[in-house]
Amino acid sequence: MDTRQLRTLLAIVQHGGFAKAAEVVHITPSAVSQQIQALEKELNVRLFERSCRPPSLTPQGLQVVEMATNILRMVTETRTDLSGNQVNGTLFLGSVRTSALGVLPRAIMKMRTKYPQLKINLRVGNSSSLIAEVAAGRLDAAVVAENMSIPQLIRWSPFLREPLWVVAPKDLASDDPVAMLKTLPFVRFQSPVPLAGLIDTELARLQIATQDIAEMDSIASIINCVAEGMGISIVPDIALREPEAENLIYRPFGQPQVYRQIGLIERINSGRAAVINHFHGILAEICGEHGVVRDATSEGYL
Numbered sequence: 001m002d003t004r005q006l007r008t009l010l011a012i013v014q015h016g017g018f019a020k021a022a023e024v025v026h027i028t029p030s031a032v033s034q035q036i037q038a039l040e041k042e043l044n045v046r047l048f049e050r051s052c053r054p055p056s057l058t059p060q061g062l063q064v065v066e067m068a069t070n071i072l073r074m075v076t077e078t079r080t081d082l083s084g085n086q087v088n089g090t091l092f093l094g095s096v097r098t099s100a101l102g103v104l105p106r107a108i109m110k111m112r113t114k115y116p117q118l119k120i121n122l123r124v125g126n127s128s129s130l131i132a133e134v135a136a137g138r139l140d141a142a143v144v145a146e147n148m149s150i151p152q153l154i155r156w157s158p159f160l161r162e163p164l165w166v167v168a169p170k171d172l173a174s175d176d177p178v179a180m181l182k183t184l185p186f187v188r189f190q191s192p193v194p195l196a197g198l199i200d201t202e203l204a205r206l207q208i209a210t211q212d213i214a215e216m217d218s219i220a221s222i223i224n225c226v227a228e229g230m231g232i233s234i235v236p237d238i239a240l241r242e243p244e245a246e247n248l249i250y251r252p253f254g255q256p257q258v259y260r261q262i263g264l265i266e267r268i269n270s271g272r273a274a275v276i277n278h279f280h281g282i283l284a285e286i287c288g289e290h291g292v293v294r295d296a297t298s299e300g301y302l
Contacts, residue, residue: 003075005039006068008032009047013065017054039064070137074271090119091275094130094142096193097218098262102238103160104143107282114278127193134265141266141276143283145194150265158263159283162237162290164199165250169229173249178206180251185231186210191217195260199234202254223248236260237290261292 004025011021012032022029040047047061057065091111095104108120125133128149130142135154150156166177172184181203188210189196203210213231216222219239226233227244234253239245264283266276277294284291 001039001042003072005035006072008035009039009065009068010072012036012048012055013057073137090121091141091272091279092139093120093122093279094133094139095122095124096127096130096142096144097124098143098145098193098195102241103283103286106286107279110282110286111275111279114282115275118275131265134267137267140270140272141264141279143262144265146261146263147194153268154265155268156263156265157280157294158261158292159280160238160262160287160290161259161292162287164234164236164253164258164260165240166232166253167223167226167235167240167245167248167250168232169226170247170249171229172232173251175251177251177253178208178255180232181208181210181234184211185213187214187216187222187225187231187233188212189217189219189222189234190215195236198258198260199253202258206255238287263292 008021008025008027011024012018015021015024018032018036019029022032025032027035036047043060043064045060045064046058047064048055049058093104104122108122111118111120123139127144127147130139130144131147131150131154133139134142135151144150144156146158147156166180168180168184172180174180189199211231214225216225219235220242222233222235223239223242223244225231226248240248240250264276264280266273270276280294284293
């Protein structure tokens, strides 16, 4: 098995047939067939159902396509790393649906300035799927909150450590955030993400039973509700940058004040490490006073 066979296999899949693949990889159709037959013989599987036109992948063929994609990507990363040329190709990024998502467009634009020949592909998903995608090599890096389920072969480096605040309209605010949380109408952040769990855990530790009047699954929606006077809530510092938050009063949440962290995950020894490290630095810079700069001298960049 060699990379030529794998590239030919992917060309067949991407272009819908042996003849089209032959044009793309610049060999004859018979040579395409020979390469696929050699690959099937070596792996002892049948990759295509040849009884239909165009040939369709077998279940084993689907597995080999995934393997080929990962192998060719690793080869590209290794060549890039060895040559020192880490500014070409595509950087595949993922991100959770977080209130910190707003910093990504600015960071991506700064990356384009630094690496004009680098393309960046961004997709949004949940933490577990993004961690799996990075571990499998389908994503180079992803933005996720601090997460206990990150496997050992994945490095997590925070770029944001920010405080949480109790926010309220001026006519409801007081200097005692605990009393506010116990007595005033409360707009709850209800979402299967670490931030919601962090808030609920501290409320339980402080033995605060909130007076819930609404549940929202986005921080922006919560800020809008509070700004309209519906009640109070708990949000991360970055939410105070929303225009609607300009006239809100905010007080520290937690005793001591609770902080949440968001960071980048990547494979250890990734071939894109230098580019990801620069991206991390841009994210930390954009986050301002709450940005966390990597310590490149430590093993985990923490």
